[in-house]
Amino acid sequence: MQRVVLFIAGSFIGSVFADIAVVVHPSNAAALTQEQISQIYLGRSKSFPDGKSVIVLGQKDAAAATEEFNSKVLGRSNSQMKAHWSKLIFTGKGTPPQDVEGDKEVLELVSSNPNAIGYVDKASVTDNVKVVASY
């Protein structure tokens, strides 16, 4: 019983306090500050610092990584981010990140695309992507 409780507590803590890794293609030499990552994810910058266009990948709202990323990196709740993007989408001022299914799909797309950026649980990171920041 104790073990079950510990396991549940561990899973809970694990999901709430998971570290988030921001990942790009291994060939991407970009060094990104938190401010630059925020600008990209808020739709205020459409390119990496070297001028290369960026394809921004998000994850669905229900994904644990999304809430962690929004809160730790962007300092906003999922709802605030949805309100932010609603403003841009319905006024012709921006296209939101492409929300994909989960860490696995983010890693697949980032590893095969030099222009992509994504975020995943740090524990899911593979050698096929480069971590530019973790939080």
Add this chain to the structure above:
Amino acid sequence: MNRVSMKLSVMALSMAAVSGQTMAQDWSFNGSGFLTIAAGRVLTGSVDGKNELGLDCPCMISDYGQTSVYDPDWSLKPDSKLGLQGTLLISDRLSLTGQVVSRGSQDAAVGLEWLYMSYSIDDNNTVQVGRKRIPLFYYSEQQDVSFSYPWLHLPPQTYGWEAVNYNGINWNHMLSLGSWDGNINVFYGNETRSDNEYLKLYSGLDSESDTRWNNIVGAEMVMRKDWFEGRLMYLRSENQGRVVSDGEDWSASAVQHILGASAVIDHQNWLVVSELFVSDRTETYGRDLAYSLSVGYRMGDWLPMLTYGKYEQRITSDNPDGYIAEADAEIHDMISFTTRYDLTSSMSLKVQLDKWMDHSGSWFKENYGDATTLSFGLDMVF
């Protein structure tokens, strides 16, 4: 916000980038929408019964541009609306977007609000041609998407003018200056609004008036740094009007100048929104001054907010339209308390209590007067 064929589109972009192509080969369609269901009524007010315009009073205007008026009976009409938007991505640079909105205030009639082609010249420059919203105020373009802001209805003292949309062209340029970033939007266009709903608030529900804003030319600049965002806007147009139901011909063209300025602070849990609006219509009646200040404090999913707004019409003596300040000037202010609760990441509940205080000349005071209004709303985006 659902993007049909989203996955396909990501794959297409991936393939395009990998193979060095600049355009995705397949077209894709994105559909999204927004909904507000709101109910409210005027609790108390200084005018009783039907006013000379045909409105049941006590009454309070919640959105001038869409003729949204609360009266003593509970009603879903003034602020409820449903919007649907579709975007056809023709290439990674070219898209076509249309948005229709059905409003309770217009008896659920469906209106085409936006229809434009958008072309991205590069990552920082976009040109759009078609029907869009005039960026008169800070929240003008998103006014229909109530989910995107804290209020149930924006301060009517600032928001609301007789033209809402325009047909034309705009160029949007994203820029960064040191640690600041922002954008400049330059626009040109025209708008003719036949049987203008806004003017029924002044000429009567049974009246019919047309409005023209010709050669609208303007620019807005937004700059941001950390938790601060500032906006400046200037617009000039040549306006004409006629009361069709009185058999009038178009009035002589009169120039108007409009200046808007806003500052928004979104720092930690505090949200402060301020807005200033000045118009010069001395070729017709005079000048208008409007401003608002809101202060809110986020507590988890809750956002309580207090707003003060004021509108003051300054009628010049010997004005060409023959208005008399004592009788015709429209002056009012309002204090609003709003609370927003985020139910889910795409749905929110709001409650708003407004106290409208009328300091106008005799005509407006006799027809609208003071009012206290309570409204509740559910907003969502999909």
